[in-house]
Amino acid sequence: MLRLKRIGISTSRENVAFLSRACTSYRAAAFEGQEKVEVVANGHRLVATLNLVNDPAILPPDCLGLSEQAFARFGLAEGTAVRLDHPHPPKSREGLHAKIAGRELDETCFRAIIEDIAHHRYGKVEVAAFLVACGSFMTTAETLALTRAMADAGETLHWPGTPLVVDKHCIGGIPGNRTSMIVVPIVAAHGLPMPKTSSRAITSPAGTADTMEVLANVEIDLPTMRAIVAEAGGCLVWGGHVKLSPADDVLISVERPLNIDTREQMVASILSKKKAAGSTHLVIDMPVGPSAKVRTADDAARLRKLFEYVGDAIGLSLRVTISDGTQPVGRGIGPVLEARDVMAVLENRADAPADLRERSLALAGRILEFDPALRGGAGLARARALLDSGAALAKMQQIMALQGPPPRLARLGGLSREIVADQDGRVLAIDCYRMARIARLAGAPFDPGAGIDLLKKVGDPVQAGEPLYRIHAEREVEFRFACGLAAEASGYAVNGNGKGQN
Structure with missing residues (x-):
């Protein structure tokens, strides 16, 4: 037996175990080259990737180390006696190989694969193979089967006595698009329950959870979330804390570095989480633009049909709205700057971004029109009245108070530089993808005060030497990275004589 030791190494969503090469209980060489081991103790089992350790200062010979995430999942105290086993192959492996071979799978196969992925029984290589196989060939029926399997693999929320539970989701790709933080208090102020679980950023400068964390605590457990929704009618919390569709988190951690983002996987990812969250009615915001995730009207039409088909089949009343994806929304990119824009809108300030x-x-x-008490077309007027009257602001303040204060005070980054136009003219276009990359290099969302303050938007006149945007950062190294990328190409197209800058 070995003593369990927590190793202070973050391994994201992957379970990693560490064994000393000098271990006398187990011959380390027998495990070398084996991708997985199973850690066993007191009825607890954990499949993990094994790394061998040469330095006894890191891991003594009589210990078995687990990374931060693996230790938390295993759930036993340091010093617990554990043993190692050779793990049995996942039961779903035959189905995985069939999909890799290009065959169509039924729902039973998808459920088995997703169950094994959710319990970390596959390594990243196998998960990547599954994603590539699905991206190469996947029928509409398979997309539905995958969605159902993912929704059922983790926690499933129910809201007894509440027949109408509304939600919204933007498919992403547009910096600054923090509409959820305005929509939730408007809808909750009207009286429709909107328990909003949102994601943190993976490759973008901010997710809704990152921006909301500037204003309030977002790491809320399920009982507290229920209590907040019962009192306020809505919440804005981090979905990872309530373990909805956990296989999706594993899939995302692999597909993002590979830049795999097919229509089928997007639909399954979004709708599985909404179904698991107990939503009954959903609005999908689909921005379309040259640097957005969806770039053409034809692509938007195909994706819309797939959303509607799967949504209907799993019992979601779903509406898809097409929006402008040609430039960032609001003026801020990064948690602190986006939170500033959100509060400016809720407070009805004169300088609030009109587009946001x-x-x-x-x-x-659109969401309010799910309410049968509102006549068709009356939703927009009702939303405007709730915002203009201050009812939405009061509701947001109530939600913030119930969720509690943020874990740390977030301030705008102290390092700043303005990126200026190189000619007179008008702003023709803004590259959303490049703006997100610059803000990310500046440190967002890890430093909440890092990001970009947009000083010009599409259509604005500009003179040579006039600032287009301002980069903010906390750390000198990240500040240099962001400014260097902006110097290579600003991300703005300014046209005064038939030429533009990019």
Whole structure:
């Protein structure tokens, strides 16, 4: 037997175990080259990737180390006696190989594969093979089967006595698009329950959870979340804390570095989490633009049909709205700057970004029209009245108070530089993808005060030497990275004489 030891190494969503080469209980060489081992103790089992350790200062010979995430999942105290086993192959492996071979799978096969992925029985190589196989060939029926399997693999929320539970989701790709933080208080102020679980950023400068964390605590457990929704009618919390569709988190951690983002996987990812969250009615915001995830009207039409088909089949009343994806929304990119824009809209300030305000009102109006008490077309007017009257701001303040204060005070990064136009003219276009990359290099969302403050938007006149945007950062190294990328190409196209800067 070995003593369990927590190793202070973060391994993201992967379970990693560490064994000393000098271990006398087990011959380390017997495990070398084996991708997985099973850690066993007191009825607890954990499949993990094994790394061998040469330095006894890191791991004594009589210990078995687990990374931070693996230790938390295993759930036993340091010093617990554990043993190692050779793990049995996942039961779903035959189905996985069939999909890799290009065959169509039924729902039973998808459920088995997703169950094994959710319990970390596959390594990243096998998960990547599954994603590539699905991206190469996947029928509509398979997309539905995958969605159902993912929704059922983790926690499933139920809201007894509440027949109408609304939600919204933007498919992403547009920096600054923090409409959820405005939509939730509007809808909750009207009286429709909207328990919003949101993601943290993976490759973007901010997710809704990152931006909300500037204003309030988002790491809320399920009983507290239920209590907040019962009192306020809505919440804005991090979905990872309530373990909805856990296989999706594993899939995302592999597909993002590989830049795999097919229509089928997107639909399964989004709708599985909404179904697991107990939503009954959903609005999908689909931005379309040259640097957005969806780039053409034809692509949007195909994706819309797939969302509607799967949504209907799993019992979601779903509406898809097409929005402008040609430039960032609002003026801020990064948690602190986006939170500033959100509060400016809720407070009805004169300097509030008009595009963020109007986009949020349009989405809130579509959601409010799920209410049978509102006549068709009345949702937008009702949303505007709730925002203009201050009812939405009061509701947001109530939600923030119930969720509690943020874990740390977030301030705008102290390092800043303005990126200026190189000619007179008008702003023709802004590259959303490049803006997100620059903000990310500046440190967002890890430093909440890092990001980009947009000083010009599409259509604005500009003179040579006039600032287009301002980069903010906390750390000198990240500040240099962001400024260097902006110097290579600003991400803005300014046209005064038939030429633009990019």
